[in-house]
Amino acid sequence: MSRRRPVARASAILSALVASAGVALHHSTSELPAVLVLATFALWAWAFAFVALLAALRARSVVLTVIAVALVGAGIVQYGPLVVPDRSVDDDEGIAVRVLAQNLEFGRADPVEVVRAVREGGVDLLLTVETTPEAVDGLRAAGLVEVLPHEASDPGPQAAGVAVWSRYPLSAPERVPGFSLGVLRTTMAGPAGPVTVVAAHPVAPVFDASAAVEEADRLRWYLGGLPGPAPVVVGGDFNATWDHVRFRGLRGLGYTDSVSGGGDGWVPTWPVGGRIPAVIGIDHVLARGAVAVGETSTVRVGATDHRGVLATVRLPAARAP
Structure with a gap:
């Protein structure tokens, strides 16, 4: 089991880096062509936060787990408006x-x-x-x-x-x-x-x-x-x-x-x-x-x-x- 921890730790680090890039792209105002194109796929990059979380738990790393949880939370804030409807309006209003x-x-x-x-x-x-x-x-x-x-x-x-x-x-x-x-x-x-x-x-x-x-x-x-x-x-x-x-x-x-x-x-x-x-x-x-x-x-x-x-x-x- 201990031999698997370095692999899990490396997976957690790499996945966290990809997820961090997704979060950064979501907020980027850069005009660089590569950044604009990559921002299109920021959601997919952020999804690696879940991979990072599972890998961090497998590696039993408190630091990496905290980082992964923070990345998951950042995505929930970013994409929450897409899944939380406006309940202040009746379906038959207007x-x-x-x-x-x-x-x-x-x-x-x-x-x-x-x-x-x-x-x-x-x-x-x-x-x-x-x-x-x-x-x-x-x-x-x-x-x-x-x-x-x-x-x-x-x-x-x-x-x-x-x-x-x-x-x-x-x-x-x-x-x-x-x-x-x-x-x-x-x-x-x-x-x-x-x-x-x-x-x-x-x-x-x-x-x-x-x-x-x-x-x-x-x-x-x-x-x-x-x-x-x-x-x-x-x-x-x-x-x-x-x-x-x-x-x-x-x-x-x-x-x-x-x-x-x-x-x-x-x-x-x-x-x-x-x-x-x-x-x-x-x-x-x-x-x-x-x-x-x-x-x-x-x-x-x-x-x-x-x-x-x-x-x-x-x-x-x-x-x-």
Whole structure:
């Protein structure tokens, strides 16, 4: 038994180092490309804290056990908001609007399956990114307009297009400048009044780290400057997870993402369709000025490497005049 302790001690030390890196990445504001990419996987790195704890107990090391317990506790603080729902809101409070955010992967997503997901999910508002002109035509031909008759789209080649489809009337689309992949704004005449809707697709750090930081900051500035008191619903491929500090910074502007709002836990959305299962959640639905947002799930659509994110946004009821 004593011979196993050095191995357990080494395992505890190595695992604690990996977990510590995960905790550090979660809080990092670095603009270094490697740090931005690694932060995407901070949750997985932190999970080694449990390995460290088991190994420390096996090694019978008080110091290593304390360190491992501290790392586990740090992760509970970091990821607790993802599993603790807001109990201050009744499930039936507000007017429910079902929102689906879907990356179409260069417009190749199967339009029939997109429409099926909309029908089966009772979707009232669909936000798509990487929306090509061909994808728009395909969705129309597949019958999307029969379910969501109102459209505000700005399609583009490859990954540059964005679009919003709604059960309720939409204003003309407004493409927000300064984003290489596309951010689109429109106003929905919702069931209880106007709602600002934004489809967002900031660039990924793996392609251009400096642009990713710049666009994340620009998106935060833009969303923070949207006027109230009308609610705001935002959805799309943010190319960022809960572990990216700039994405979490949207909370300080009053935005709640559906996963933390509903306590829905770990909701991975990418990659899909290959040998590797979805391991990170970079697609999101957020809301500001809503009664609640949550009930997050994902949908699988053929010919795209992203799962769609389906969530319920509960809008405040119209006030009596």
